[in-house]
Amino acid sequence: MQKTGDLALVKKINTAIVLEAVLKNAPLSRAQISERTGLNKATVSSLIQDLIDSHLVVDIGPGQSSGGRKPYLLLFNSRAGYAIGIDLGVNYIRGILTDLEGAVIAEQELPLRTHEVDTVQQQLFSCINKLKTVIPESPYGLVGIGIGVPGLVDEKGSILYAPNLAWKHIPLQKTIEEHFGVPVTIDNEANAGAQGEQRFGAGRGIANQIYVSVGIGIGTGIILNKELYKGAAGFSGELGHLSIDVNGKQCRCGNQGCWELYASEKALLEQAESLGYTELEALIDAAENGDERVRALFHSIGEWLGAGIANIVNVFNPDVVIIGNRMSRAEAWIGSAARETVAKRSLGQLHERLRILFAELNDQSAVRGAAYYAISHFFIKIKSVH
Structure with a gap:
């Protein structure tokens, strides 16, 4: 009885290995899958047929021959669901x-x-x-x-x-x-957002990265050794509530002086109200059209953003920090201030190899x-x- 269960488990594991090979490296022939996975050709052919029958893999016909019969190439069927x-x-x-x-x-x-x-x-x-x-x-x-x-x-x-x-x-x-x-x-x-940038955006192939989501509030996604770090209870990343002003403004979280009160879209809009602006898009348009008051406001937000990122750099020593969400639209006006502040406030050895990027997926991370x-x-x- 145990042997049957063991065989079923082995088939599941091998199927997962074959599917992963197709996902990562297609188009591939059955022989190439056998070479990459170490599974014998008969096993690969059987598992591939199961995946074809399940509509997850498609045979796209013969590819280039290297001397013998043309190999039939396989693709993952991305439109199966x-x-x-x-x-x-x-x-x-x-x-x-x-x-x-x-x-x-x-x-x-x-x-x-x-x-x-x-x-x-x-x-x-x-x-x-x-x-x-x-x-x-x-x-x-x-x-x-x-x-x-x-x-x-x-x-x-x-x-x-x-x-x-x-x-x-x-x-x-x-x-x-x-x-x-x-x-x-x-x-x-x-x-x-961190997962989005790691899979599809600026974080591809980078082992240690911190994604800083700057919207109405600030949140962070922490990826260490290519894995999302969630902490003991699963709640890591609430660095928007890092205190950067001991006697600062009262935050909705109950704390005082939280980072997001000074460096978020909400902080920007609160300060912009006196200039007659109520939306981020209007502020970006004004900055593009040369409004120096608005540019100075963005520069100030960039400095506050850099102050918090410097703390992140000193704690985590990441390869990159990626700034995303809606405020990534303002890269032209906050980027230099953020980078200069991080350079001033983080330890030199930790900053030496650091890159500060803006989300490749913009606000879709x-x-x-x-x-x-x-x-x-x-x-x-x-x-x-x-």
């Missing part, structure tokens, strides 16, 4: 539909003008439904939904505390799963990372079934 990623911001909801390799098929974005839980959930339902309507015909359809949120999330996908939404103990994963009937993954939006969560969950399920 689709994932939805959602970035629930403080003042927006952003959604995308992707294929199983994370390529964006459709997008939705709407302003968020209330934080009342039921209303926000209805807007989330509406955003997801609009993306669902454009899913092409496919074997697996919608495989899952990933959501990034600005707050602390437990292992059950409940939002324990989101200070900038004034939410506590909201069972969002359960609500979304019951409504749509597919697996839902929920994480802090800065963690999702979190939504791309959220979709990746849904895709990863699907692959884990698929690999456990075969």
Whole structure:
């Protein structure tokens, strides 16, 4: 009896190995997969046929011959299913539909003008439904939904505390799963942003990176040795609430002098009100048109941003710090101030090899990372079934 179980487990493991080879290195022939994985050709052929029958791999016909028969090449079928990623911001909801390799098929974005839980959930339902309507015909359809949120999330996908939404103990994963009937993954939006940049953006191939999400608040996603670091209870990365002014402004979190009170989009807009501006886009336009008062305001925000990043550099010694979310649009006006401040305030040995980058995905880092969560969950399920 045990032998049968062992054989089934071995087949699952080998299937996962073969699928991973196709995902990372396609187009490949069966012989090339055998060479890369160390599995014999008969085993590879059998497993590939299972994956073809499951619509996950497609045979695209003969490739170039190296002397003998032309090999038949295999590709992962990225359109076998689709994932939805959602970035629930403080003042927006952003959604995308992707294929199983994370390529964006459709997008939705709407302003968020209330934080009342039921209303926000209805807007989330509406955003997801609009993306669902454009899913092409496919074997697996919608495989899952990933959501990034600005707050602390437990292992059950409940939002324990989101200070900038004034939410506590909201069972969002359960609500979304019951409504749509597919697996839902929920994480802090800065963690999702870090995953998005690592997989698809400026963080590709970099072992140690800190993603700094600068929106209405500030959050950080910490990747060490290519793995997302979540801390003992899963709540790491709340560096927006790092105290940088002992007797500073009161924060919604209950602390004083939190970094996000001085370096976030909200901090920018509070100071810009006296200049007659209420939106980030208008401020960027003004800076582009030579408004020196606005440029000086951006420069000040960049300095505050650099002060906090210097603390991060001194603690984590990362290869790169990636600045993302909505304030990444202002790179031209905050970048030099942030970099100069980090250079002044971090230890020379730690700053020597450091690069400060702006998100390659601009303000889509979190939504791309959220979709990746849904895709990863699907692959884990698929690999456990075969």
